[in-house]
Amino acid sequence: MLYTGDVQGCLRKLEPLLRAINYPEGIDYNGLSKGDPSAFLPIISFTLTSFSPSVAEQLMAAGLELTGKTDLRFTDTFYKVLRDIFHYKPVLTKEQFLQWRFSQSKISIVCDVINLVLQRHNQLKKPRIRNPALNTYSREVQPTLAGSHTVSDRLVALNHTENLSALNLDAPHIETLSSCSPGNWVTETTGEGEEEEEEREDLLHSSEFKDRLSALEDQLQSLWSGLDQIRVLEKRLEDLERQRHTDRNQGDVVMVSRESWENLMSRILLLETKEELRDTQSSIPPPCPPSSSSSSSSSSTMSDASKEDLKERLERITNISMTKKREDYLEWPEYFMAVAFLSAQRSKDPSSQVGACIVNQENKIVGIGYNGMPNGCDDDLLPWSRSAENRLDTKYPYVCHAELNAIMNKNSADVKDCTMYVALFPCNECAKLIIQAGLKEVVYLSDKYHHTPEMVASRKLLSMAGIQYRQFVPKRTEIVIDFNSINHPGMLSGVAK
Numbered sequence: 049m050l051y052t053g054d055v056q057g058c059l060r061k062l063e064p065l066l067r068a069i070n071y072p073e074g075i076d077y078n079g080l081s082k083g084d085p086s087a088f089l090p091i092i093s094f095t096l097t098s099f100s101p102s103v104a105e106q107l108m109a110a111g112l113e114l115t116g117k118t119d120l121r122f123t124d125t126f127y128k129v130l131r132d133i134f135h136y137k138p139v140l141t142k143e144q145f146l147q148w149r150f151s152q153s154k155i156s157i158v159c160d161v162i163n164l165v166l167q168r169h170n171q172l173k174k175p176r177i178r179n180p181a182l183n184t185y186s187r188e189v190q191p192t193l194a195g196s197h198t199v200s201d202r203l204v205a206l207n208h209t210e211n212l213s214a215l216n217l218d219a220p221h222i223e224t225l226s227s228c229s230p231g232n233w234v235t236e237t238t239g240e241g242e243e244e245e246e247e248r249e250d251l252l253h254s255s256e257f258k259d260r261l262s263a264l265e266d267q268l269q270s271l272w273s274g275l276d277q278i279r280v281l282e283k284r285l286e287d288l289e290r291q292r293h294t295d296r297n298q299g300d301v302v303m304v305s306r307e308s309w310e311n312l313m314s315r316i317l318l319l320e321t322k323e324e325l326r327d328t329q330s331s332i333p334p335p336c337p338p339s340s341s342s343s344s345s346s347s348s349t350m351s352d353a354s355k356e357d358l359k360e361r362l363e364r365i366t367n368i369s370m371t372k373k374r375e376d377y378l379e380w381p382e383y384f385m386a387v388a389f390l391s392a393q394r395s396k397d398p399s400s401q402v403g404a405c406i407v408n409q410e411n412k413i414v415g416i417g418y419n420g421m422p423n424g425c426d427d428d429l430l431p432w433s434r435s436a437e438n439r440l441d442t443k444y445p446y447v448c449h450a451e452l453n454a455i456m457n458k459n460s461a462d463v464k465d466c467t468m469y470v471a472l473f474p475c476n477e478c479a480k481l482i483i484q485a486g487l488k489e490v491v492y493l494s495d496k497y498h499h500t501p502e503m504v505a506s507r508k509l510l511s512m513a514g515i516q517y518r519q520f521v522p523k524r525t526e527i528v529i530d531f532n533s534i535n536h537p538g539m540l541s542g543v544a545k
Contacts, residue, residue: 385469395420462485472493
């Protein structure tokens, strides 16, 4: 096959770039000329993960992992790197890049990627101090707190003039890389370049100094804010403690159980009782000096009556023990999704256990299913593997998905206008069944195969048929079924997390 001159020209531009990154593997020029994605992906992977450790560390710090991925996921992450790290927009989409075409555009993208990585590699390299005798810095940091000290973060230059005669400043040189014309590497030896490099180093040190000083100021500000919060808390604790002692001295403290206090009616009755007691005490005239036994007996009788009245009111408060309903019960969506996950435990698939639950408009379950082999087929004789040289040796030609089984297991005349809860977003084949069965909505938990052709086709079919689909957002991470909880007080309370 004859190739165009533009493709050959692009390949000639790519060769020096591959030598610049010391690409060790054999290059499939035939595949590059045809636009074979498998010929381009190894070069991109080596450039981003193996050539420059500093660039690889930056990608890892950004959460962009490029190793151990399929071609589709690698390409997706690779495009995120170009967008978020290098701010570069390729001329091809991800789908076009994975096709057997656009060889010239793909070679151009690879050249641009190598140039971007080379530039970033040079930027991330630590600055070299060319004349240690003239550029020796010592940093003095004195952190302070509460204004008792001062903060200083300054650079002190130590000039060693006694070594000036020993310095060799006659042959300064710098090496610059021209990224606009791949393959052309220019070495300049000029005294002006040496001065520019030293100016850049000084600027870098100055920028680093400002960043560290700003970080120290932020830390001090957070410490001051924390101290202010502590002072506020201490003041509030003092006020509460003072109020508690005041209430105890007045004799108005009434001890009740936590359950009674949390009950709204108990709190209202308690406050009313407290106000009545205060009114009663204020209306009682001050006692006369004990002059006779009759006055003594009268005050004793009034005191006993007050105690009896107080005791009676406290008994009323304690006896009000209205049992409240559980607050951590499962809501309908959580319940139906949990039924789907529980049904999935019946699946014998060693790699994927998926369940589905169909609910009508009255929140009644009308169908449940999980993935497995068809009825009457011995699942010990059929394969469960996900990959093999022959597709007939995998599970995919034989297994029935959970959506299909849930529809077939319906306990009603039909499932029209029902909602399906399923663990994974349905594939294109299950989407056809959902449409034909007349369901109106699909609620799924995971869409981890979002970019596969099957899922793209499924979304297209569901949208065209007017079937709504939305992702379920759980309020708890797990629901535990404890068969022993029925024998304990409280039963199932607290098993949902």
